[in-house]
Amino acid sequence: xxxxxxxxxxxxxxxxxxxxxxxxxxxxxxxxxxxxxxxxxxxxxxxxxxxxxxxxxxxxxxxxxxxxxxxxxxxxxxxxxxxxxxxxxxxxxxxxxxxxxxxxxxxxxxxxxxxxxxxxxxxxxxxxxxxxxxxxxx
Amino acid sequence: xxxxxxxxxxxxxxxxxxxxxxxxxxxxxxxxxxxxxxxxxxxxxxxxxxxxxxxxxxxxxxxxxxxxxxxxxxxxxxxxxxxxxxxxxxxxxxxxxxxxxxxxxxxxxxxxxxxxxxxxxxxxxxxxxxxxxxxxxx
Amino acid sequence: xxxxxxxxxxxxxxxxxxxxxxxxxxxxxxxxxxxxxxxxxxxxxxxxxxxxxxxxxxxxxxxxxxxxxxxxxxxxxxxxxxxxxxxxxxxxxxxxxxxxxxxxxxxxxxxxxxxxxxxxxxxxxxxxxxxxxxxxxx
Numbered sequence: 412x413x414x415x416x417x418x419x420x421x422x423x424x425x426x427x428x429x430x431x432x433x434x435x436x437x438x439x440x441x442x443x444x445x446x447x448x449x450x451x452x453x454x455x456x457x458x459x460x461x462x463x464x465x466x467x468x469x470x471x472x473x474x475x476x477x478x479x480x481x482x483x484x485x486x487x488x489x490x491x492x493x494x495x496x497x498x499x500x501x502x503x504x505x506x507x508x509x510x511x512x513x514x515x516x517x518x519x520x521x522x523x524x525x526x527x528x529x530x531x532x533x534x535x536x537x538x539x540x541x542x543x544x545x546x547x548x549x
Numbered sequence: 550x551x552x553x554x555x556x557x558x559x560x561x562x563x564x565x566x567x568x569x570x571x572x573x574x575x576x577x578x579x580x581x582x583x584x585x586x587x588x589x590x591x592x593x594x595x596x597x598x599x600x601x602x603x604x605x606x607x608x609x610x611x612x613x614x615x616x617x618x619x620x621x622x623x624x625x626x627x628x629x630x631x632x633x634x635x636x637x638x639x640x641x642x643x644x645x646x647x648x649x650x651x652x653x654x655x656x657x658x659x660x661x662x663x664x665x666x667x668x669x670x671x672x673x674x675x676x677x678x679x680x681x682x683x684x685x686x687x
Numbered sequence: 688x689x690x691x692x693x694x695x696x697x698x699x700x701x702x703x704x705x706x707x708x709x710x711x712x713x714x715x716x717x718x719x720x721x722x723x724x725x726x727x728x729x730x731x732x733x734x735x736x737x738x739x740x741x742x743x744x745x746x747x748x749x750x751x752x753x754x755x756x757x758x759x760x761x762x763x764x765x766x767x768x769x770x771x772x773x774x775x776x777x778x779x780x781x782x783x784x785x786x787x788x789x790x791x792x793x794x795x796x797x798x799x800x801x802x803x804x805x806x807x808x809x810x811x812x813x814x815x816x817x818x819x820x821x822x823x824x825x
Contacts, residue, residue, distance in 0.1 A: 412550040412688040414723040447552040451786045455797030457741040463645045465595040470628040490746040507739045510589045512680040521593030542788040550688040585690040601783045603733040608766040648727045650818040657816045659731030
């Protein structure tokens, strides 16, 4: 069994956007030389999130951000003084970490699944920790 | 330390429903012969989810689906062409993976907790990966 | 590689509140003597949750509870007989487990991040399992 961490840096260019990081998570898994285990991705921020969803039609990502903005609108009953109260709440609703199985050295993602970093208070330079735990190839 | 994966197949019969998979997760843990560790369950789909909640009163599951349908209604500002935009968003809100501790060979669930697969765009045949990592009994 | 569990008890004093448990998670990691790995925290209840978010301004926590109460109001179309239907739904939306990386013996949290237990149906005495998996210092 082995443990390996990698830090990923994500540069967002808008106030809100989702950025696919699947290739970077895959590359970290390959570098770890782990054949079977899990990979956890966790964001180091309180106005960002990470999730797995469709990476074929970009409209899915657009619909997600639009719906979150409707559920947690910019204007509302927020006391947090920095003005990014809604971003904190979206971060909690979407969640700050994911876990994906590693099988035969690859990510056990479905055909349409990609790993996404969600920016809710950009543009900023962000970071996430990718941790791989598992058994190395024999 | 050992790693073991199992693939679970879930056949949904409605467009939206929750299906308890606790016995199947428990059986996978038993087969892995792991005494202490964690089990991660992750869905391989972008319009489904997995979560832990009450398995005593079925109305809890009904209330969850009804509330999600109110928050993310079928008709709305969605651009995703396939017509299942809301299902993708519900999938992100509920989440695609869970992690539960394994203690003394069993799932460390509370008295009322069950593991549920959530179908948001069925009926379909779905799959999830159950990954067990931990120490085998001595 | 080693696995260690600790049970955390959280006593809530209100019907709804968030309680920071970062110091207790850190202490469990220190006691496990794990240098690199992950820690998973999972709640044993169906009307509570765990999440990571800002621990500097208490208004962030207030805004979260207020927004959840707006999205899932006390009065609504709930059939669950115990009257705590909304608490179950909030539990699913926020989620019942988190995973954080352990690097160099510490939690890989960002500067403003804290680990929170969320009570949605208190006051009660609650418990959560903290599971540490990783490599001990050499």
